[in-house]
Each structure stands twice: as structure tokens, then as C-alpha cells.
Amino acid sequence: MVAIGYGRALIRDKLIHVNAASASGDHDARTSTDTEVRMQLVCPAGNLPALQAAIAAGADAVYVGLRDETNARAFPGLNFSDAELQQGIAHAHAHGRKVYLALNTYPDSARLAQWHAAVDKAAVLGCDAIIAAELAVLDYASRTHPAMARHLSVQSSATTAPALRYMHERFGISRAVLPRVLSIQQVERLCETSPVPLEVFAFGSLCIMVEGRCQLSSYVTGASPNRHGVCSPAKYVRWDEHDDGRRSVRLNDVLIDRFEPSEPAGYPTVCKGRFDVGGETFHALEEPTSLNTLELLPRLAKAGVAALKIEGRQRGVAYVTAVTHTWRDALDRYRAAPDAWSAQPAWQTALTRHAEGHQTTLGPYHRRWH
């Protein structure tokens, strides 16, 4: 067992414990009596200023991507050059925090070498883990850089103990990020049966479809989140202002939505547009809203969730600072006095201010969601 400093407190590295347990054939890694384990706060960083802001606001780890299609937020103007990544890792490590590199898209055969090179880069630059979904990428990482931790990306859509077991036995993953499709009861149950510690989404834009299994953007534009790392690429988005002040937005000529002059409009994705079903026009798939699980924090902690993930590498420094700070405060107060904890209105206000459409939901964690 090793102890690793996270700046605020020493915690034990549960991952190593799990690997040792699984090597001895004991899959019930959660039998750990490690009372020191606390939930890690994993925050997004679309660029170096965001990374520094996340660290300053109390992130235990940040996740980042390279400036190409190897990660699922391959938007222009986002992500890290090699030099920035090196700087970011140095900054994080100087503060006792971690950097995870997302390599969570799906390379086709011709481009596989590019993903392999990205894995090598992560190892050379000293990333604490890669976050990957694709079998060949995980396989390459496990064989070439076995000492670098491999976290299973949400893009892998692993929702069950057998799926997690597959990735653990095959590629030695030491953590898995759960897709945003499970109810809180299902998350709790999976914590009991998973061979690896689990990370869940705590806050941020809600991906309505099973991650890694959505071809809506691809169907319309030909560019796919899985292959190109982008949903609704900006070059296919067209806003039209009408004389009466209304606006309409198209994705590759498909009308996604129309807005009244005073109506706020978010980034246009197919799943958050308004369409006609049975003669009624409404958000047929999902309203613009963000996931917010703050009120579930005690249940997630008791279930043994290893890490909470904040979504939003495409968001700015103000978002990263405010959201990280809020969750840090919530987590610290929970840790100090779990029984006295309750979700404070000020936290919820701060989070709602940064939510899509200024509204939040418990999403699939809640059975009533439909």
C-alpha cells in the first residue's frame, strides 16, 4: 500500500490495492477497510488557464486532451499542445494533483498509429493516467506502458459488472467512468460488484444518449463523436437571424431549432433541439439542462464511489473555477462532518448559474426521469 499526497490530506491509493486484490483472484475490491479513502474531484480543463484554475479551486485531478481527434472534445481552440501539456503536468504535480489524458475516441485501422503515439506521449510526459475506451488503445497502453494507469472512459459504455470485468481482465483498467444512464440504485449495486473503483459524473452538460453509442451528429454531418471527437462540429452550424428578431439554427441544413428574440439558445446538438412528434413541437429528446448530483453526494460516498467527475472541457475558466470550488467545498464539508451534511442552497445557486439553460436535473439517477 502506498500513500499519495493530494495537497489537502493523505489518502491511500485504492487502485493499487485493487490490482493486488484482483491478482489474487479476489474481485471484491471494495472490501477494503480503508476509511481514509475519500472521493476524488476530477475536473475538466480545455486549456492551460482552465487547468490552473481547476487546481487553484481544489481539483484533485484534471483531465485534458490533445489538440487532435484523439479525444472526445476535439473542438477548434480547445485542448493542449505538447508544451502546454508538459507545463500543465508540472503545475499539477507541483501542487500534488494529478493529470489524466483523455484518449477516448475510436481510431480506425489507418489512424491507429496516431493513438498509439498519443499513448506514448502520455507516458513520456508523465500523465498519471490515460482515459480510454477503445480496445486496441487500451491493449497497446497495457502492453507498452504497463505502469501508467488506465481509466476506462465513459465512451466505452460499460454499465455492468461483466463489462467492467472484461476491461479489467483484458487490459488491467484500474478505474472506470460510468455512463450517465444508471439510476442511483444501479450505481450503488455496481459499486458492490465492480472489480475496479468507479468514477461517476457529478455535474455538467447532460449527454442524453449512451456515450460512445450516439450517431445522431454523425448521421447529419458525417463527422462523428466516436471517430472525430466532435458532436455538432461548428463548421456545420448555421445561425439565421430573421427580420422579426427570431433566430433559427441548422446543422448541415437540418433545422434543429428556432428561438424567440428573448429566448436563450445553447449550442445546437440534435438531442437538445425542438422537433415535431405527433403534431406537437417540443424538446422531443431532451431540454437544454445540466446534470447535478449534489444532493446525492452522501449516497455516492457511502456507496464507495472513488471519484466525481465534472463535465465541461469546452467551458471557460469562470465555469471551471466556480464549479470546482463549489464541489470542493461540498466534499470537504461532507468529509469533516458527514452526518451534518446537507446540500446548501448557495451551492445549488452557484451550480445552476453555470448550468445549461440555467436548469439542472438528477437525470437518469432518478427513476422518474423520462
Added chain:
Amino acid sequence: MKLSLGPLQYFWPRERTLAFYREAAHWPVDVIYLGETVCSKRRELATRDWIDLATELARSGKQVVLSSLALIEAESEVGVVKRLVAEGYGWIEANDLSAVQVCRERGVPFVAGPTLNVYNHRALALLMDDGLRRWVPGVEQGHALISELRNAMLAEGGAMPEVEVIAFGRLPLSFSARCFTARALDVPKDQCGFRCIDYPDGLPLATREGKPFLRINGIQIQGEEITDLGPELPMLRELDVDVLRLYPQAEGMAEVVAHFHLARRSPQPPPRIGARNGYWFGEPGMQVAGA
């Protein structure tokens, strides 16, 4: 070239489903995929019924593959996969990693369904070690991508498994924990009343300009267009595609099967009976006209 009937994506009444497969037993298809791939609450046919149907169809000389859910959330749903595997029918269509692992643990061969996300030859080879015998590429993988994968596999001295391409039907584009049919009808997901039984070809969704766009099918979203790769048969042959998958639609499937059966024996490609599939040409899936 073999023909397959892909799994029934919609929710049809029990009698209609049984009648459909009674007919299909006499159609010139070689492979029939059976089972629920979309929503575990759809139980007009229980797991036992699907297995009985499989027994019956296997007797009529078809290769039967039992398909599993694309999104498995509950342990009871994993239990269904285990039951399908335990039945010893032969092959399972694994539409997610849970099913891959169950097959791997029990040494049962499987077909990698289109939602399994196999994009390159290394991933395919890894899954072949686990028991993959046939691969159905994901919907967005067209001629160039499949060809590239195949060449890479052969260049590294590997052998391709059987390849099955979606040749006819509405493309399964996405899956969610939300039931969009329930949402459209404003009923709670847990008390949905199985209303998707009223939409044997899914519930149409159009843009605000009235342009038909997608189909809502419970937790699944499909493209509106019924895609048809018939005219692309020469390309499919050149790629060594082994199986053409035809997804059941509510009407006219006997004619669709007859059309493809004729086409596979003819040197001339058939006329198009559905929509062009843009994906096949490396374009957006919904691009029905040639670029």
C-alpha cells in the same frame, strides 16, 4: 452471400411477432436473429418464448442467433444474457461488452453487433480471441472504412471473421436511458403502458419545417430513411461481405427478402427499393442523394 433477418427492433404484439417468424421460416434467409435488443420491458415474448422460437426456426434449417440488449443496466438483464448463453444454442449477438464477457467466460462464440464499437483490425483481432465469429460493422462504417480494416488485418497476417453489413432497414443511431416514446406521450417511463406497441415502425419525428428526420423507438433513435444497399452489391462482393442484414419492417418483408434473394444470385445489381445510405460512401448517413 448469405441473407440474414436482423433482430426485430420494434415492439409488436405477440401474435404478430410469432406469425412473422412462422412466415420467415419459409423465406430464403440463411440466418435469423431473435430476441429483444432495445428495451427489456418489452415482454410480449418472454426469454423462454424466444428460445422456443429459436428451436423451431433452427429445425427449419436456419442459423439462429440470439441477440442481446444494446444497453444493459440491471443485473436481471445480465441474467437474461446468461440464460441465452446457457441455452447452448450456438451463437449470441453481443451488442455490448457485458454479453462479450458472458460469452468469453463460457466459451460461446458470438457475433459482434453494430453497437459494439469495433473500428479497427486490432480491436477485431482481440475480440476474435474472445470468441467473435462474425462482425457487424457499426452504422457509420462504410465501404472505405471496412475495406481499410480488412486490408490492415490481412497485411498483419490475420484472418477476417465473417462480415455482415446492414443492407436494408432503418439505422439504429443511438440509445438512451430515457424512453422517448414515453416522453412523447407524456407518461412516466416506469408506467409506460408499453405504448410503443402502437408504433410498429417507430414514432416519426420531423423538424419544425415538417421534414421527416428520425424515428423514436422506445429508448432507441433511428434514422427516418429505410436504407438499401442493394445497388451497391458489386461493392459488397468486392469487399467479401459474407452476410447481408435485413432489418424487419412491419410491412412487405417477404418482398424485401425476395428482392435481395434475387439480387444475390444475379450478376446485375438490383434497382433501389429504399434510400441511399450516405454512410456507405463516407458521407453523412442521411445523405440520400449522390454527392
